[in-house]
Amino acid sequence: METMKKISSFQETDVSQLEAQLHRYQSSFKRSRDAMNIFSLDRRILDANQSLQKLAGYSRQELIAMDLSRLFPETLTSQGEERLRMLKNKNLPSIFETYLVTKDNRQVPVEIAVTILENWKDGQVVCQGNIRDISQTKTVLKKLKTHEEKYQSLIENLDVGISRSTPGPEGRFIEVNQALVDILGYSKNELFKKNLFHFHQNPEIAVQTFEKVRLNNSVREKEIMLIRKDGSPVAVSYTGKAAKNSHGELLFIDEIIANISSQKKIEEQIQKNEKLKSIGVLAGGIAHNFNNIMTGLFGNISLAKMEIQADSQAIEYLNNAEACMKQGISLTKQLLTFAKGGSPVKERLNLAELVRDAAKLSLSGSSIRADFKIPESLW
Numbered sequence: 001m002e003t004m005k006k007i008s009s010f011q012e013t014d015v016s017q018l019e020a021q022l023h024r025y026q027s028s029f030k031r032s033r034d035a036m037n038i039f040s041l042d043r044r045i046l047d048a049n050q051s052l053q054k055l056a057g058y059s060r061q062e063l064i065a066m067d068l069s070r071l072f073p074e075t076l077t078s079q080g081e082e083r084l085r086m087l088k089n090k091n092l093p094s095i096f097e098t099y100l101v102t103k104d105n106r107q108v109p110v111e112i113a114v115t116i117l118e119n120w121k122d123g124q125v126v127c128q129g130n131i132r133d134i135s136q137t138k139t140v141l142k143k144l145k146t147h148e149e150k151y152q153s154l155i156e157n158l159d160v161g162i163s164r165s166t167p168g169p170e171g172r173f174i175e176v177n178q179a180l181v182d183i184l185g186y187s188k189n190e191l192f193k194k195n196l197f198h199f200h201q202n203p204e205i206a207v208q209t210f211e212k213v214r215l216n217n218s219v220r221e222k223e224i225m226l227i228r229k230d231g232s233p234v235a236v237s238y239t240g241k242a243a244k245n246s247h248g249e250l251l252f253i254d255e256i257i258a259n260i261s262s263q264k265k266i267e268e269q270i271q272k273n274e275k276l277k278s279i280g281v282l283a284g285g286i287a288h289n290f291n292n293i294m295t296g297l298f299g300n301i302s303l304a305k306m307e308i309q310a311d312s313q314a315i316e317y318l319n320n321a322e323a324c325m326k327q328g329i330s331l332t333k334q335l336l337t338f339a340k341g342g343s344p345v346k347e348r349l350n351l352a353e354l355v356r357d358a359a360k361l362s363l364s365g366s367s368i369r370a371d372f373k374i375p376e377s378l379w
Helices: 002-031 050-056 078-088 135-157 178-184 188-193 203-216 261-306 313-340 351-363
Strands: 035-040 045-048 096-101 107-117 126-133 161-165 173-176 218-227 233-244 250-259
Touching (some): 035 050, 078 107, 107 135, 173 188, 178 188, 178 250, 203 218, 261 313
Antiparallel strands (some): 035 045, 035 126, 107 126, 161 173, 233 250
16 A cells, blocks of 8 residues: 555656646747747647747747648758658758748748657657748848958959968969969969969079068068969069968968069169160260360361461371361260250261261271262262
8 A cells, every 4th residue: 555655656746747847848938039839740830939920920829730831831842851751760850941931921031950859749759840030140141242242343353463372382372363363374273273383483482482471471562473374474563461370370371463564664664764874974975075185186187287388298188187087076966966865966968978988987997898889869
């Protein structure tokens, strides 16, 4: 008799505990911030909490016994059927995204996690769906995607190369814009497949540049030479910035690569012009000094001719000297014109004499003799 009392007492305790657990579950189920429902394996809704009622726009009475596909049309698709087969085999599907159709026909994006509840009533196996409204998340992601596309468009439209590469001697491009494709002459896929050092004319400088980025976190506007796909060199200004994790490990390098070939050509032309200007100044100085010397010689020859008899053979020699000096003065004028950078003085000349004078000047000091055959009718 005492034993029967103990058994009865244990049973009452077990029932009491089960009722307490059920009460806690029902309380948690009703007040959960996530929308929740209980449904059978034949897709019938057995219960729905307040959050689901609010989300779907149906009352609890309307939801109970409703076919699950009315709320979630994807249930009738092949994916939905596959998830139901998994549940019947007591396998839980992964958390998945779908959409819920509300009473007023709105589609709400949701994320669903399903668990199995055994021995629900009379040994029945049912499932609990935890449904989370992800509308705000989707909106944020859409905005982020819009911003990403906007900045991606901006990067693609820049006329300087933008890239991201993995670090080290085995480094490769992982992101490149169209400007870098144009600078190097490779397609994007070709750029991704090749080692970074393949594009450097001087691999030693590439190693030094990488080390500087690793140690100092950045390199600014370093001039380096790269090699295009056709083998031609291209001068670029390289700026690289390191991206490291919390442990200081180098993850990747963001780079700006600007083509400065045209700028280099302009700089070289400016340097040439500066050199020519220096030569012009030097030529001007020489021409002035030479002109002074010629003036002195002319004066002395004129004085010498005044002291000599008109029929003297020396007069002819002095006249020839004056003629040569005139050519020298003409050359001096040319040097001065070049030195000043001005336009040459134009005048009418006998073309035959011009050719003879130019040839004699070119051959002066050599053993070559010029033979001229110039028509007299030449203008």
